[in-house]
Amino acid sequence: MRVLVIGANGDVGKNIVKSLKDTEEHTPVAMVRKEEQIDYFKNLNVETVLADLEGDFEKAYDQIEAVIFAAGSGPSTGPDKTVIVDQEGAIEATELAQKNRVKRFVLLSAMGADQPKQADQIKHYLYAKHRADEYLKASGLDYTIVRPGELTDDTGKGQVNLQESGVGLGSIPREDVAAVLVHLLTKKDAEGKVYELVSGDTKIEDL
Amino acid sequence: MRVLVIGANGDVGKNIVKSLKDTEEHTPVAMVRKEEQIDYFKNLNVETVLADLEGDFEKAYDQIEAVIFAAGSGPSTGPDKTVIVDQEGAIEATELAQKNRVKRFVLLSAMGADQPKQADQIKHYLYAKHRADEYLKASGLDYTIVRPGELTDDTGKGQVNLQESGVGLGSIPREDVAAVLVHLLTKKDAEGKVYELVSGDTKIEDL
Numbered sequence: 001m002r003v004l005v006i007g008a009n010g011d012v013g014k015n016i017v018k019s020l021k022d023t024e025e026h027t028p029v030a031m032v033r034k035e036e037q038i039d040y041f042k043n044l045n046v047e048t049v050l051a052d053l054e055g056d057f058e059k060a061y062d063q064i065e066a067v068i069f070a071a072g073s074g075p076s077t078g079p080d081k082t083v084i085v086d087q088e089g090a091i092e093a094t095e096l097a098q099k100n101r102v103k104r105f106v107l108l109s110a111m112g113a114d115q116p117k118q119a120d121q122i123k124h125y126l127y128a129k130h131r132a133d134e135y136l137k138a139s140g141l142d143y144t145i146v147r148p149g150e151l152t153d154d155t156g157k158g159q160v161n162l163q164e165s166g167v168g169l170g171s172i173p174r175e176d177v178a179a180v181l182v183h184l185l186t187k188k189d190a191e192g193k194v195y196e197l198v199s200g201d202t203k204i205e206d207l
Numbered sequence: 208m209r210v211l212v213i214g215a216n217g218d219v220g221k222n223i224v225k226s227l228k229d230t231e232e233h234t235p236v237a238m239v240r241k242e243e244q245i246d247y248f249k250n251l252n253v254e255t256v257l258a259d260l261e262g263d264f265e266k267a268y269d270q271i272e273a274v275i276f277a278a279g280s281g282p283s284t285g286p287d288k289t290v291i292v293d294q295e296g297a298i299e300a301t302e303l304a305q306k307n308r309v310k311r312f313v314l315l316s317a318m319g320a321d322q323p324k325q326a327d328q329i330k331h332y333l334y335a336k337h338r339a340d341e342y343l344k345a346s347g348l349d350y351t352i353v354r355p356g357e358l359t360d361d362t363g364k365g366q367v368n369l370q371e372s373g374v375g376l377g378s379i380p381r382e383d384v385a386a387v388l389v390h391l392l393t394k395k396d397a398e399g400k401v402y403e404l405v406s407g408d409t410k411i412e413d414l
Contacts, residue, residue, distance in 0.1 A: 116295070
């Protein structure tokens, strides 16, 4: 499939693009916000589209069959950007996917987004993720939502624990998260599912 | 009706409680977060319920027939509280109204919440208000949403401009906003409507 990666320039996003590129069945389209981010993907021979999640980004959906949404405002900006990017960016990406008849939408969420009220920290962040998740779930799209534990920059292990609930607290390399998102794109019984994800004992290709 | 005022201790909220008290048909129940906020309402001979919008506040809905939601995190806290209070507080208040078969829900929103993307400033705030508005609109409740312009502490004029759209930029005393919210509680053709509101030439009782 021709897969739009929203948030391609992020730490998970770059790994998603590489994972997609390594498959035979998918072609990534990297959506980036800044001109200077294009070269990185050009050097990988990956198509890019210059579009801003805070602006009008419908042009990015040209001939797109699937979307992986991995954008996040990150820790260097304030909670206002969490609303604008993590929540509203994801909601608008969902709306555009409906409008453009995208076949599959994989959303990177966060562990705890099922119960933001219980959170001691980053409650506003988990509410924003929760609200985006709920919007996608109600959209009628074929979706998969993945809620990883703490993200690390370690090299991927290729082995994970992916469950609909109860994986417990844990961490996982961003490289493995990306590989799981790409794997789930075409996994039929992942449609309409919400998963928790940490490192574990199951090979990603066996999921 | 027995009307729960959420955000009763706020500047608009206090005026709502007084407006309700001045009617013959309504009995206000003031939901407040802190013990020390109770006396103010006791002195007015108004029933209070001590409950936190960020916690479990279902007990506040005991025998409640209508809700006016006027809570806001205000300018002295960060955008994280905007998500938690203005957005998620309103969404949970809506869910509890559904669950407890509340007959009428009047929500204080903000001008510009229809098109947050166009905003130069307070975009995250308008998105939060927008998301809460959308949730209420889809809830199946009999709702009215009011989006006032800039709020002032001036004495109420009793005359306003209330339209579904196009009132233009303007301001309005909080006292008048409160009086309009209370007036709309029992106005049959305000059900399912979203209004903009600024000061104007129409007497509130003629709305």
